[in-house]
Amino acid sequence: MDIKITKTTAPKAKPPVDSLGFGVYFTDHMFVMDYTKGNGWHDPQILPYGPIPMDPSCAVLHYGQAVFEGLKAYRTADNQVLLFRPYNNMNRINESNERLCIPQIDVDFAVEAIKKLVKIDQDWIPDAPGTALYIRPFIFAADPFLGVHPASTYKFIVILSPVGAYYKEGLNPVKIYVEDSYVRAVRGGMGFSKTAGNYAASLKAQEEAEKKGYTQVLWLDGVERKYIEEVGAMNIFFKIDGKVVTPALNGSILAGITRNSCLEILNSWGIDAKEAKISIQEVYEAYENGKLEEVFGTGTAAVISPVGELCWNGKKITINNGEIGPISQKLYDTITGLQSGKLEDTFNYTVKL
DSSP states (O other), X not given: OOOEEOOOSSOOOOOOGGGOOSSOXXXXXXXXXXXXXXXXXXXXXXXXXXXXXXXXXXXXXXHOOEEEOOEEEEEOTTSOEEEESXXXXXXXXXXXXXXXXXXXXXXXXXXXXXXXXXXXXXXXXXXXXXXXXXXXXXXXXOOBOOXXXXXXXXXXXXXXXXXXXXXXXXXXXXXXXXXXXXXXXXXXXXXXXXXXXXXXXXXXXXXXXXXXXXXXXXXXXXXXXXXXXXXXXXXXXXXXXXXXXXXXXXXXXXXXXXXXXXXXXXXXXXXXXXXXXXXXXXXXXHHHTTOEEEEEEEETTTEEEEEEEEEETTEEEESGGGSXXXXXHHHHHHHHHHHHTSSOOTTOOEEEO
16 A cells, blocks of 8 residues: 655644653654455555544444554664564554454554654654654544444554653662552453553552552452562563563563563573563562562563562562662663664664664
8 A cells, every 4th residue: 555645834843852751742743544344454644643533422432442552763873763673563463453353454564654654753753862752553443333342444543752761760760569459450351452441440550559659550460469460551570589580471461572572682691581470479578588689660661660669568678779780771771772773683673764
């Protein structure tokens, strides 16, 4: 399919790099493509960023049939633009599509559409350390009809946002509250999908954690309430007695792309890094035995986010004296080095624009 391009006649003023925040500003253009049952995906176009016409009975507003992804574009020192593992993101959105009865998209075409959109708005890519152009592809049900069944029309849209650090702490360790009252997802549900409903389910616990002075919530399994799953916006890793472990994918945990990258990188360094079932009790026992060395989150938004404190059932523990650990720092330096082109990409993670 050819992509129709309509450029804006009123470019926006770009925000100062030191005030970017995360997800606050949006670029001049967006990609839009429609799906109609019987015709498939059609009419791809890049047009000026703006409101989406929507009927009050639009299916997504009533039944939540929506998925999304998040990835980034980076500017290198020699002014090239790199995307980080975009094919993985588009393959994962198809996994989410399958769970939510949304038609599959062509992965290669979707990546080419993203590349074309980023190229048009590449002047928006910041070059200061720790900044990037965040890319948000999303798909939602567009039927103007009330009824509980998969829609027959959809919209696939990509928007771009120049961003700084996801957490105000930056690379300083964050405080995490271990949730023991609410449940986000269970096996057989949508926990492994990147869908809007998963995040809506997390908001109440997140709000209460923030009132207690915590940055994020660490979710436990929804059945026994003892096995660790993930943080609200990140996967989670623990370094215990020289070995690194992250909760195994079980159907209720998102298969994070940064998570996968960390596992591959750690193993390439000869560090014993694996996926396994791990309970919160095991983590606290490791702390009491002096074997809990580091805890860190991983995700597209924050890349690596060291955890300096956990609170579970009113018991607080401080990890690594509340400082970033050597493995967390090395992973951050390595992944951001690959993303920015400062390090040779022996993993073939990056895609040039």
